[in-house]
Structures are given as structure tokens and as C-alpha cells.
Amino acid sequence: MQIRRQLTLFVNAGEARELEQVRKEFNPAQYRLIKSHVTFCREDEIEDLPLVLSNLQQIHPSGIAVHFGPPVRFDHGLGVMLPASGSNAPFHQLRLQVLSGVAVPVKRRQPHITLMHPRNATCTNQIFYVIQKTPLPTTLKFDNICLIEQVDGEPWRVLEKYELSNP
Numbered sequence: 001m002q003i004r005r006q007l008t009l010f011v012n013a014g015e016a017r018e019l020e021q022v023r024k025e026f027n028p029a030q031y032r033l034i035k036s037h038v039t040f041c042r043e044d045e046i047e048d049l050p051l052v053l054s055n056l057q058q059i060h061p062s063g064i065a066v067h068f069g070p071p072v073r074f075d076h077g078l079g080v081m082l083p084a085s086g087s088n089a090p091f092h093q094l095r096l097q098v099l100s101g102v103a104v105p106v107k108r109r110q111p112h113i114t115l116m117h118p119r120n121a122t123c124t125n126q127i128f129y130v131i132q133k134t135p136l137p138t139t140l141k142f143d144n145i146c147l148i149e150q151v152d153g154e155p156w157r158v159l160e161k162y163e164l165s166n167p
Contacts, residue, residue, distance in 0.1 A: 004150045005049065005069035005159075007041040007098070009066075009142040011113070018080075018136055021106075022115050022135075026127050034156040037068060038111045040145055041099060047123040049101050049147075056145065056162045059097045063164040064090040066111050069130050078118035080131055084111040098145075 011019060019036040046052045052093075069085035084091075091111050099106045115131060116123050147160040 002053070002152055004043050005046060006039055006148055007046060008146050008148050009038040009040050009111075010144075010146055011036040011140055012040075012124075012143070015137055015140055018134055019113060019115065020132055022131055022136075026123070026131070027116040027121035027154055030117045031116070032155060033150070034115055034148075038140075038142070039109075040142070041095065042109075043101065044046055045099055045104060045106070047104070051101055052098060053147070053160075055098050055100055059096065061094050061164050062090075063141055064094055065139055065141045066091055067139050068113070068137065071115060071136065073123055073128060075118040077128075078116075078122050079114065080111040080116040080123050080128060082136055083116060 016036045020031070023031040023036065041052070066084060067086045068082045071080050071082050073080055081082050089113060092108060095109070096106060104114050116127075143164050144166045145162045145164065147162075148156045150156045
């Protein structure tokens with residue numbers, strides 16, 4: 001049995017409409033596995049899960065906003081993501097707080113939303129043109145961090161939700 005756990009920032013339903021439409025049309029396999037999100041901490045970063053969850057409970061973080069640029073292709077053009085734009089300092093500061101004390105070095109990961117995952121979709125020039133013409137959000141506010149789990153490639157499920165306070 002393969003179990004994966006991550007911390008993620010799910011896009012609020014009201015702000016996810018266009019993102020979900022793109023994902024459903026062009027990457028239905030990934031759409032079925034997980035909703036639109038920004039991965040906050042990957043599984044290798046949260047191996048000491050009790051410490052990470054303790055950090056989350058003790059810091060009482062504020063909600064954060066992440067700014068995004070236009071969609072870009074990645075992985076030899078097979079995938080498409082909405083990359084972060086600007087510094088997004090609150091995102092990075094919150095990651096440092098949540099991962100404080102973990103044994104692995106905390107890398108500066110750039111937030112993004114995957115629209116087409118190359119594992120189970122292939123972007124063509126025509127598809128990318130359609131995505132580029134879709135009005136996608138440029139700033140999203142996140143008000144919670146979710147601990148999610150995937151077992152044997154099945155859809156991800158939320159194990160715990162940590163609310164972020166209003167700034």
C-alpha cells in the first residue's frame with residue numbers, strides 16, 4: 001500500500017470555477033483525483049508530521065494571498081501550470097513557520113496551480129491556446145491549510161483542516 005500525505009491550499013470554490021473547467025476539460029484524470037490547489041508542503045517535507053502539525057496549531061497564522069502569472073507549459077510542453085508571480089512573501093514565511101525544526105532543508109518552492117499534469121494529460125498547441133484565452137485568476141486568497149492523503153493512487157482526501165485567521 002502506497003500512502004502519500006501533503007499539506008495543501010485548496011482554491012475556494014467560488015474562485016475555482018474557471019480553473020476547474022480547464023482541468024475537467026483537458027485533464028479529467030487529475031480533475032477526478034484532486035481539486036484545484038497549491039501544494040504547500042510535499043511529503044518529504046512533512047515526514048515528521050507530529051512536529052509539523054504542532055507548528056500549525058501553535059502559530060495561528062493569518063490567511064494568505066498568492067499572486068499568479070499567465071499559464072505556462074512545463075515538462076517538455078506536456079503539462080500546463082499557473083505559476084506564482086511576484087515575491088509571495090507571506091506564502092514563503094508561512095512555510096518556514098510550519099516547517100520550523102524539521103530535519104530536511106526547507107527549500108523555497110514556488111507556488112503554482114497545475115492545470116494539466118503531464119502524468120495523465122498531454123497539452124497540444126491548440127489546447128494551450130484555449131487555456132491562454134481563458135480568464136484565469138491572478139490572485140487567490142487561502143484561508144485554510146489541509147492535510148491530505150492519497151492511498152494507492154486513489155483520489156486525495158482531506159484528513160484535517162487548519163483554519164487561517166483573517167489578517
